[in-house]
Amino acid sequence: MIFKHQNRKQVSGNLRLLDKHSLCRFFSCRRRASRNPPARGLFPGCSPQIKALINIVLLASALLAASGCVSLDYARLGSARQNQVALENMISRQDYHNASLYLDKIKDPSDAEFYKSQRQRIAHLTKEFETSVAQKAVDRAELDDFIGAVTLVDQGLGKIPESKKLLELSEKLRQERSKRLAANDRYLLLGKAEYLFARLEWYEEQARMEKPSLITRWLMRRKEKALAGLYPDLLDCGQQAIKSAEYIIADKCLQMAKKINDSEKVRQLLAQINHSFTEAETVSYEECVVLLSVTKKSKPAAVLMSLFLELEMDFKQELEKGELLKAYESLAKLEKFPGKKEQLKGYRQQLDKAKESRIAKQLEEGASLYRRGKISEARWIWQKVLALDPQNQTAKEKVNRADKVLKSIQELQKVQ
Numbered sequence: 001m002i003f004k005h006q007n008r009k010q011v012s013g014n015l016r017l018l019d020k021h022s023l024c025r026f027f028s029c030r031r032r033a034s035r036n037p038p039a040r041g042l043f044p045g046c047s048p049q050i051k052a053l054i055n056i057v058l059l060a061s062a063l064l065a066a067s068g069c070v071s072l073d074y075a076r077l078g079s080a081r082q083n084q085v086a087l088e089n090m091i092s093r094q095d096y097h098n099a100s101l102y103l104d105k106i107k108d109p110s111d112a113e114f115y116k117s118q119r120q121r122i123a124h125l126t127k128e129f130e131t132s133v134a135q136k137a138v139d140r141a142e143l144d145d146f147i148g149a150v151t152l153v154d155q156g157l158g159k160i161p162e163s164k165k166l167l168e169l170s171e172k173l174r175q176e177r178s179k180r181l182a183a184n185d186r187y188l189l190l191g192k193a194e195y196l197f198a199r200l201e202w203y204e205e206q207a208r209m210e211k212p213s214l215i216t217r218w219l220m221r222r223k224e225k226a227l228a229g230l231y232p233d234l235l236d237c238g239q240q241a242i243k244s245a246e247y248i249i250a251d252k253c254l255q256m257a258k259k260i261n262d263s264e265k266v267r268q269l270l271a272q273i274n275h276s277f278t279e280a281e282t283v284s285y286e287e288c289v290v291l292l293s294v295t296k297k298s299k300p301a302a303v304l305m306s307l308f309l310e311l312e313m314d315f316k317q318e319l320e321k322g323e324l325l326k327a328y329e330s331l332a333k334l335e336k337f338p339g340k341k342e343q344l345k346g347y348r349q350q351l352d353k354a355k356e357s358r359i360a361k362q363l364e365e366g367a368s369l370y371r372r373g374k375i376s377e378a379r380w381i382w383q384k385v386l387a388l389d390p391q392n393q394t395a396k397e398k399v400n401r402a403d404k405v406l407k408s409i410q411e412l413q414k415v416q
Contacts, residue, residue: 142346146177193256196227
């Protein structure tokens with residue numbers, strides 16, 4: 001028993017010693033690892049042999065790419081069959097510029113007929129591609145997708161960089177986008193000014209009813225300073241809008257500037273705008289169209305632009321409010337202005353899309369009311385569809401059916 005007891009003590013002591021040594025080794029390893037972190041390369045965890053093999057493969061790929069063996073665009077001239085395959089691959093990728101250059105490289109005087117036919121083919125495909133890209137870009141621009149339109153034109157120029165048509169279209173799209181961005185900046189400026197004026201009016205109204213706190217007074221002083229800082233921008237906005245004959249926007253900017261600082265400069269610009277509006281009120285847009293087509297002077301053009309902008313703003317507001325019948329009337333007037341067909345085509349598409357959505361919604365709403373026995377309400381909804389689209393056959397049939405049901409109900413009521 002004594003012997004066994006001593007053995008147990010010795011074993012437990014050895015285990016405690018083993019635990020101490022294990023812990024020491026563990027923490028010493030951790031310290032060494034923190035002092036000497038593992039190397040982090042391009043291929044961590046790979047053996048040196050594998051790393052060397054990968055580097056050899058990458059170097060060989062770079063050499064092949066540099067020599068042109070892996071690219072058909074810069075393929076070395078080979079047999080006639082290989083040259084034709086390379087040319088066809090370029091044409092299938094619509095890379096007509098490089099295909100034309102490559103055709104010049106492989107030109108063979110003994111096979112002039114092949115060269116001539118391929119040259120005509122590339123020219124025809126280039127023209128088709130150019131027309132297609134231009135049309136798609138114009139369609140996107142009409143939907144106000146200028147990013148998509150410019151991207152399409154840039155991709156087309158990548159294929160045929162010598163295209164004058166695409167270069168002119170690219171410049172036109174960028175100019176139009178710049179105008180739209182400038183207009184957005186103007187509306188943002190007006191929005192800031194209107195917000196600050198509204199906050200100050202609220203503060204004045206609150207101050208009449210209760211004494212404002214220190215923080216409220218400090219915030220309002222900050223807004224007054226911010227509003228004063230907008231004065232130069234509003235003045236410049238008005239001047240730029242007058243130069244481009246955008247008198248409605250110019251009037252809004254200058255009226256805001258006048259609230260901040262009623263200076264002599266602002267008064268002169270407002271007087272200039274009022275004079276232009278007076279001229280516009282005395283001339284109808286039909287007369288202005290005639291004047292513009294006959295004289296080609298800038299004064300009628302400015303009046304015409306002012307009237308167009310006014311009608312355009314009415315149309316947008318009516319479309320936004322859902323007053324589609326009024327929007328159609330405004331659009332009919334706008335379509336009488338010369339030189340605005342492309343712009344108004346997009347407006348027509350927006351309005352037609354809104355009409356189709358409204359008609360589908362009202363037809364479904366009327367059907368739902370009809371199923372619940374509300375015949376008069378359903379008929380009234382379907383009549384609204386006919387007001388938008390008098391030739392809608394579905395609405396006509398539903399109205400006729402509702403009339404028959406209502407007539408039958410009236411007859412039954414008389415009998416009872």
